Amino acid sequence: MNVLIDIGEPLSQLHPTAALVVGLIKSVVAIFEKQKLCYEKLSDLFERMASLLPCFEQMKGLKNFGNVQQAIGPILGHMEAALKLVLNHSTFNSLKQFLDFIVSSPQAEQFSALSDKFEKLLVDYNTAVQLDMAIAQDQLLENAAQSQVEEALKKLNYVEKSLL
Structure with missing residues (x-):
């Protein structure tokens, strides 16, 4: 398309119709570029969401x-809301309606908000994972210390019985 524009711009100065066609082509290219960026953002968002599902299943x-269990719920709810938003807007009567939807400011803002909220939820999730890991490590150390104390008491009891 850019080649068409590069060739068409000099021609557009020779004839008014050519100028009109080149202007239309530029507009269409701009719409498709915005649509492509929006699609790439949505695609990246859904790929990231999908990559977490096996991890959530294991958790x-x-x-x-x-804490992790509590953090997973909002992420799953957000995933559902994102899918519903896209599905609700995926039935269009014409290509023009679809392009208007994709590049219009409210929808672009909604998609950006979806991505921003997902990032926040991931931060919350990662914090919950770290917290639960710290708690598990603390419990493990406590259990190990308790086990060592019990073992020492058994040895003392054995020594005490031997001395009697």
């Missing part, structure tokens, strides 16, 4: 990760 069975 379901972990009993000691309550």
Whole structure:
């Protein structure tokens, strides 16, 4: 398309009709470029969402990760809302309606907001993972210390019985 514009611009100065055609082509190219960027953002968002689903499935069975379990719920809800938004706007009567939807400011803002909220939810999720890992590590150390104390008491008890 850019080649067409590069060739058409000098020709547009020779004839008014050529100028009109080149102007239309530029407008269409601009619309498609905006649509492509919006599509790429949505595609990236859904790929990232989909990549988390297997991790969430594995996390379901972990009993000691309550913070993570709580963080997963809002992310899954957000995923559902994002899918509904796209599906609600995916039935159009014409290509023009579709392009108007994709490049219009409110929809672009909605898609940007979806991505921003997803990023915030991921930060919350990562914080929950770190918190649960710290709690699990603390419990592990506490259990290990308790086990060492019990072992020492058993040895003392054995020594005490031996001395009697």
